[in-house]
Amino acid sequence: xxxxILDQLSEPSGTGWRPKPGDVLVGTVLRIxxxxxxxxxxxxxxxxxxxxxGGEVVNIHCFHTVLKSEMAKARPARGDRIGVRYEGKPDxxxxxxxxxxxxxxxxxxxxEPDWDQVAKAAETELEGPGGYTDEExx
Numbered sequence: 667x668x669x670x671i672l673d674q675l676s677e678p679s680g681t682g683w684r685p686k687p688g689d690v691l692v693g694t695v696l697r698i699x700x701x702x703x704x705x706x707x708x709x710x711x712x713x714x715x716x717x718x719x720g721g722e723v724v725n726i727h728c729f730h731t732v733l734k735s736e737m738a739k740a741r742p743a744r745g746d747r748i749g750v751r752y753e754g755k756p757d758x759x760x761x762x763x764x765x766x767x768x769x770x771x772x773x774x775x776x777x778e779p780d781w782d783q784v785a786k787a788a789e790t791e792l793e794g795p796g797g798y799t800d801e802e803x804x
Contacts, residue, residue, distance in 0.1 A: 680715050680723030687754030691726065693718040695746045703729055712737060716748055726750060736766035745771050 677696055685691070693716040703709045711729040714737065718724060728734045733750075742748050746768050753763035 677715075677717075678723045680725045683724045683726050683750075685752035687752060690749065690751045691716060691718070691724055692749040693724070693747070695742045695744050695748050696723060697744060698742065701727055701729070705729075714742060714748070716750075730762040730764065732761055733764040733766070736764050740766045740768040742766075742768045743770075747771075 674697070680696075683691055696715040696717045698715070699713045700710045701713045703711060711727065711734060714726045714728065716724050716726060726733075728737050740748075748769075749767045751765045753765065755762055
């Protein structure tokens with residue numbers, strides 16, 4: 667994906683995603699911008715533009731609370747692969763349910779630890795002053 671400003675300007679604006687329960691959207695994050703809510707007090711919410719494998723650009727307006735929260739946890743960025751599933755409203759509830767998964771360009775899913783770094787830290791702790799001390803009570 668090119669970062670050229672002309673390339674960015676040539677990308678289509680896209681259409682808003684209007685999912686039905688069970689719908690899934692998968693693609694590459696093209697851009698992230700902000701929208702202003704006309705229903706609340708003018709609060710700001712993220713808009714994530716996704717380019718599907720078919721080349722369609724779809725804008726996910728993250729104004730629903732759960733979607734906004736899931737996006738904040740996943741922290742998508744330009745160039746990431748993203749999947750979003752709309753699950754609808756749970757029975758008797760007023761909120762909308764979503765699941766979000768993000769994979770970084772290096773292939774590592776978002777939120778997964780760098781196990782090599784964890785192993786190195788553990789090794790350093792074992793070799794450090796006082797040696798092995800794993801007797802912390804929880």
